[in-house]
Amino acid sequence: MTQGSTEKRLRAAGFAAIGVCLLLVPAIFPDFLVYQFSIVLTYAIAILGLNLLMGFNGQISVAQGVFFAVGAYTTAIFMTRYSVNFLATLPIAVATSALLGLLVGIPALRWQGLPLAFITFGLAVLVPPLALKLESITKGATGISMTKPSPPSWFPGNQDTFLYLLCLAGVVLCVLIAFRLLRGDTGRALRATRDNGLIAESLGVNLAAVRLAAFTTSAGFAGFGGGLFAVINAYVSPESFQMTKSFDFLVGSIVGGITSISGALIGALFIVFLPDWSADMNIALSGLIYGGAMVLMMLVARDGVVGLLSSLTVKLRGALAASAARKTGPGNETIPDRPPERQFQT
């Protein structure tokens, strides 16, 4: 019985619990909230992509909202102009965003670190006016309206429930992909590239390929989330994809925990429900909390909420184990999964 397998079982149990909670949402909450939870799920997919890129591969990107917008517009355009079935538009949305990610990712190989932050920041500022300007494609400020797909006749619930479960299926798919990517050699190559490119390269990791793949995948995730968003929202306009959307995703990623998968969901919940709740008091409050949370997280909890929780459980279990048997000696540590600065626990 190694510590690793206990940990694995705990994690699996955690994910199962989250899954059950998510499945119960349509049964518990009224339709409007179910709709909002669907939005949360689409955001969670985009944030998960950002975590893969930023948390696990160490590339800074402030432009996740751009890829999200591209996915949403692709779905909207294919649904309205070419009357493609909404499910069939999703792969197209993923492909378009991923392609754009590839196009940005290639020069980004030369822009690692701060320059990549400038470029993605610029992209986040530039794209909303561009969407307004390309009226022939995006219909400018009017936006594109679609009809919400109705559930098939065998489906027992209503439309909102159907769309929610659709998004949930999307999240499950993405989480599985993320797990697969983070396991084994792919995962090690991703993390090694982040932690020390030089050593990774000398061990045979193709840095350019790994970084490019990470950028493309992350953009593809955002495109998928964006496509789903367009479907459930049934309307896209530049208004929904301001620069702040990119910042929102960044906030969600940081708050939830940049090197975690479940953190993406927590982050998405945070960026959907906090502005709603705080707007009653002051429209500036959510911005203030966002900004404060970003700075505070970096000062005290770099792994976000999930990091805080897991270090708490580790401490708790450590205390329990110590009081029970105090037999944990040296040489029993797990292999660090994250940069060492956060790894020292009592």
Place this chain on the structure above:
Amino acid sequence: MQLFVQQIVEGLASGAIYASLALALVLIYRATRIVNFAQGEMATLSVYFAWQLNQWGVPFALSLIIVAAISFVMGALVFRLMIRPVLGASDHTMVVICIGFFIGFEAIALWFWGADPRAFPRLFPDAVWTIGGVRLSANNLGILATLCVLTAGLSALFRFTRIGLAMRASAAEREKSPLVGIPVETMLMLGWGLAATVGFVAAALIAPALFLSPPMMVSVVIYALAAATLGGWDSPTGSIVGGLVVGVAESLCATFVGFIGTDLKVGVPFALMAVILLLRPQGLFGTTAVIRV
């Protein structure tokens, strides 16, 4: 031809503003290796202070001087309270913190003054002279003169004063400077304060044209980033040249390239930045960092 020269003049004037903000960014970068994305938002907040003082009946010139001092304190405090604890952390952490400032400072301005744009008085008189068909406004000349004074003041500070020397030393050798008795952290704090003041000057110059609103400086920051990247992040001269180039390029493209127009002006600095990063990542005047492995 007249239009062409006219646009160059206009471009130089806005370029001088971008150059000032870029100068602030470079000051901070040289001192602490941080790119402060939030410089523009901090500056916007300062301009709101000046506007508010002016509303309360403080004479305009006096309010500018008071706020320049407030900005200095604000920059120094931001460094002391929120940057110093994580000094030396990864670029990644710093970008996140600065974006946090960006969102936070904009929210503070929104909280107190709302989203409605407000008129901010011009710093210079309205006189206009016409020379050979090209209009030269006192405002544009004043902006250029301000940049010159700012540059001369900063280079004098860094070159001829003891404190300037200490600041340069702290920026260049953070570990070794304490050995000769330089209080490095105080110097870095002064650097942040100074940058905030320079940023305030830039924002006060551009506020009459853009109208004062919380997101006023969002796109201006892109211009400043492009200017600093073009000039090279470790070169103040470079940031000034870069700012002027970006300003002129923007003005010419907006007038003569139909698709860009006024809506997509922000694409110009973006494109310049992308090109320079591909061709000469260290910028025109920058030096390549040599890393021993």
